[in-house]
Amino acid sequence: MTDVIVHPSVARLDTQKPKNGLVSRYWLLATLVFMVAVFAFLRPQLVDSSNIATILRSSALTAIMILGLTWVIAAGKIDVSFMHVAALGNMTTAYLLAGGHGWLVAGFAGVSVGAIAGLFNGLLVAVMRLQPLIVTIATGGICASIAAALGKGTSIRIADPGPLGDFIFTNIGPVPVIAIAVAVLYALSWYAQEKLTFGHYIFATAQSEAAVDQAGVSVRNLLMLLFVFSGVMSALTGVLLAASLSSGQPMIGSSYFIDGLTAVLLGGMMLRIGKPNVLGTTTAILILAVLVSGSALLGWADYQRQIIKGILLLIGVTVAMRAVNGRQSQHPEAS
């Protein structure tokens, strides 16, 4: 079957070798520290307070966008419509603002559109049990199309970035307020994922939906919730981006596609091997942001960064596979 994530064998989950474990659990964090050290050594501007604020601000926006995606993938499904949902939220907000509505109405509408898109995805994947990849490719295409149609194919300028603009560009010391807000959000999410039944259900769903259903937990409702949450968070980022860029950009999504998936899947290679989790996602987002900023300071081209991201993702999968295979009984047949 098609796997989104690496499945460790269920029976041997507890017998993880601690020696191997420590390296594979924290290599991502080590990579982040190493990367910051190397880039800071080559280009000290990397750790300027203004540059740190820029890195944290862009990371915060990405982090909001893919928080929902992290859990969707952790539950063994995939959502490739998230970046287009963000674009739709972004364009809806810009469109309403240009039409003379206030920020409250426009922002609310932007987020609601995301909720509708998520509901639609959830309905098709969780209730109708269709292939999540195909469904979200299609809904993503529809969202991108509507987003472009709202602006007749081009961007929409926003005259006044409004209170959200102030919020995004306010710093406390070198740290943007939005980064603090996202840190709190991720701390809460970590609590929900690790300490509440919610998180257990998510990871259990990836292992066996039938077992979760048999245990009396509605997989349908859980997946529905996850897809709606993913849609809302993506669209919220779209609204924030409208304020941050002072415009609605219909093509804004495409740049987040690889980055978002890379961050989630790379994050899944940390702490809980083969399982996307919020702390891993945070680390991976910071790695990508440092990579972008550092390589820009070094004058690397865009495509070089893209190749590095792809290689990072491959390394991540390899590490996860090694960790999983180390404690998995080999079976002769193909996967």
Add this chain to the structure above:
Amino acid sequence: MTRTFTLPAGSGRFLAFLLLVVLVATAFTLAEPRFLSTQNMSAVTRHMAANGLAALGLTFVVIVRKFDLSFAGTACFAAMTIGYLIALGQPLWIAIPAGIVVGAAIGAFNGVVISYFRFPDIVTTIATGSIAAGLAFVYSNGRTIFQNFMSSGILDLNDARVFGYSLSFVFLLGLYAVAWFFMHRTRYGASFYATGENPVAAYYSGVPTRLYTMLAFVACGVTCVFAVLLILAESGTADTNEGANLLMPAYAGVFLGTALLGRTSVLATLAGTFLITMLLDGFSLLGIPFYYSDGVVSAILLAGVVFFDARLREFLSDIGSFLQPASVKKEKRS
């Protein structure tokens, strides 16, 4: 339970597909008489060629129950490789095979790590696709390559005609015929299906399942190069995002075909691609702006997947059984 109202199945599905084609064609012709002109029809067949070739390789991957998200990036890289070699003055018989080798190599890499090392397919192909799309920029730093294209003869691929049809369309049909024979008339094709449907059973029946999974990815890598080759021939330049638009129509073609004909197969993909291309062409003829086309393809794909879904058909047939005259129902039960 009596099934009175169901969407057709089996060969009936093929008739339903033909009916759908006729309906769509009639609707477009009524809206825009130019739709049936030979000029437009030849445009449809040519557009179909590129999408259909990319979809053919994807069909193999979907049959072994995997996904490949890398072929758009692979196509970009192969296109730039071909363009670079042409610009260097290499003849086509070197440039084109070189591009095919690039596609096959990336496909083989995907296939080996996914089938032999059991890497998760979606993540792996996103990564390799991303790397390939990045590598496409290496040759010219992202600039469009157009040198020597006029004199190289690659444009002839676009203009050449066989029996009044463009060469690309004939090539498409030829390749589909070969693929159809291979997949549906040889035991190797049956092995592909077995690998997808039950790899454990297939393995113990003597099918080298890992080899077949790998070959499917190689096929996908190769056919996307064929597809982008036709795009190169049509545009006359090599651009770094030349293949990026192949992803959506290919998925739509494969899964719409599956939805229409009930099973992923070579013919289903051909049918799906044909319908998608016809709709897209018709909409562009009607002057609908470019940014709707992706949405239209997506909506069609979604509609196909949803309305031809087995559970919905069952649901509809259940509803249908409520709406019969009670006496008829009684008769059938006895």
